[in-house]
Amino acid sequence: MSIEKINARNQFKGKIHSIILGDVVSEVDVETPAGIVTSVITTRSVKDLDLKIGTEVVALVKATEVSLAKLL
Structure with a gap:
């Protein structure tokens, strides 16, 4: 399967750096x-x-809320 279009605007192409496997x-x-x-x-x-480490992927970020905090 391939994706022609997607509504997630925040897309980050990269490679898997590490994986920490859990039970679930x-x-x-x-x-x-x-x-x-x-x-x-x-x-x-x-x-x-x-x-696997090194696999090329696209991270798709779809957030309904983004919070900001002012730094001193």
Whole structure:
């Protein structure tokens, strides 16, 4: 399957830097030009997508809320 269009505007192309597997959910760090993006996804998805360190992926970020804090 390939994706022709998607409504998520925040897209970060990168390579998987590290994977921390858990029983149910796993943390996947993606190294992008903007920095590291961490995704928490099901361990089943890690296996179904055959994700490994070095795999090229696109991190899609769709947020309903973005909070800001003023720094001193």
